[in-house]
Amino acid sequence: KAGVTQTPRYLIKTRGQQVTLSCSPISGHRSVSWYQQTPGQGLQFLFEYFSETQRNKGNFPGRFSGRQFSNSRSEMNVSTLELGDSALYLCASSLGSLWTGSAYEQYFGPGTRLTVT
Amino acid sequence: AQKVTQAQTEISVVEKEDVTLDCVYETRDTTYYLFWYKQPPSGELVFLIRRNSFDEQNEISGRYSWNFQKSTSSFNFTITASQVVDSAVYFCALVGVFGKGTRLSVIA
Numbered sequence: 001k002a003g004v005t006q007t008p009r010y011l012i013k014t015r016g017q018q019v020t021l022s023c024s025p026i027s028g029h030r031s032v033s034w035y036q037q038t039p040g041q042g043l044q045f046l047f048e049y050f051s052e053t054q055r056n057k058g059n060f061p062g063r064f065s066g067r068q069f070s071n072s073r074s075e076m077n078v079s080t081l082e083l084g085d086s087a088l089y090l091c092a093s094s095l096g097s098l099w100t101g102s103a104y105e106q107y108f109g110p111g112t113r114l115t116v117t
Numbered sequence: 118a119q120k121v122t123q124a125q126t127e128i129s130v131v132e133k134e135d136v137t138l139d140c141v142y143e144t145r146d147t148t149y150y151l152f153w154y155k156q157p158p159s160g161e162l163v164f165l166i167r168r169n170s171f172d173e174q175n176e177i178s179g180r181y182s183w184n185f186q187k188s189t190s191s192f193n194f195t196i197t198a199s200q201v202v203d204s205a206v207y208f209c210a211l212v213g214v215f216g217k218g219t220r221l222s223v224i225a
Contacts, residue, residue: 003161033213042217043208056213090162103150103169103212108162 002027004093004109012115018079021112025072025093031055032074033098033106034066037088046089049074050097081116088113119144121209123216130199131224138194138219140209146170151192152210153183156218162208168192199223 005024013019025032034046045058049068066076072093078085092106120143130136142151153165166176168185176183180197196203199221206218 035213035215043215045213045215048213058213092162098212103152103167105152105164105167106154106162107164108154110161 004091004107006089006091006109006112008112009110010113010115012117013081014117015081015083017081018077019081019114021076021078021089021091021114023074023076023091023093023109025074025091026107029093029095029107030072031094031097031104032068032072033092033094034074034076035090035092036060037090037111038086043090046076048098055097056099078114083116086114086116119146119149119211119214121211121214121216123207123209123219125219126217127220127222129222129224132201133198135195135197136199136221136223138196138207138209138221140192140194140216142190142192142209142211144211150212151185152212153192153194154208154210154215155205156208157205160205165194165207196221201225 007022031050033048036044047057047066048055052068063079068074088111090111091109094104094106096104122141149170151168154162156162173185182195184193201223204223206220208218209216
């Protein structure tokens with residue numbers, strides 16, 4: 001079974017630009033979550049999508065948004081990039097939503113390393 | 118608000134030593150799930166274990182064992198007879214809330 005794939009793997013952008021990251025979950029998984037990983041803050045939850053609906057959102061500004069398609073693939077968009085947005089962005093898929101009665105384990109992709117200059 | 122604390126930032130052990138990684142959590146939920154993940158160097162996070170709040174039995178999987186104690190809100194992870202391949206960052210999580218991780222270095 002193929003794992004979680006993320007594209008692109010590396011990205012360099014300039015302040016003020018916007019960026020779109022893509023994630024393809026494991027086949028059959030309907031939940032996709034996004035995380036930002038930095039040395040200082042660690043892994044921080046951005047949001048989760050399940051069945052094309054955002055189920056939960058972390059404490060990030062509105063510049064961070066996402067969506068999920070009917071095939072469960074997900075995209076994350078960051079607008080008006082800031083230097084502080086430089087990070088590894090991880091996507092994780094799971095069979096069901098994290099925030100239901102039975103939390104599912106997550107399977108992570110390799111991440112997209114975003115550098116903002 | 119939920120919170121996970123991994124007080125040990127970095128641990129270094131010599132191969133074959135036992136090592137315990139601490140995890141303390143905070144939640145107001147009566148039903149909750151705890152997880153451990155491993156992130157090897159330049160690698161992807163890998164799921165290790167899931168535990169729900171109603172199951173306080175300790176779990177052992179090979180050289181890995183987990184001790185869950187609701188009374189102290191802790192979910193500690195022990196590696197017995199550590200090996201170089203165990204070198205990684207280990208994360209404890211309360212569903213989508215992750216601790217900052219403990220970097221374990223096992224020296225040959």
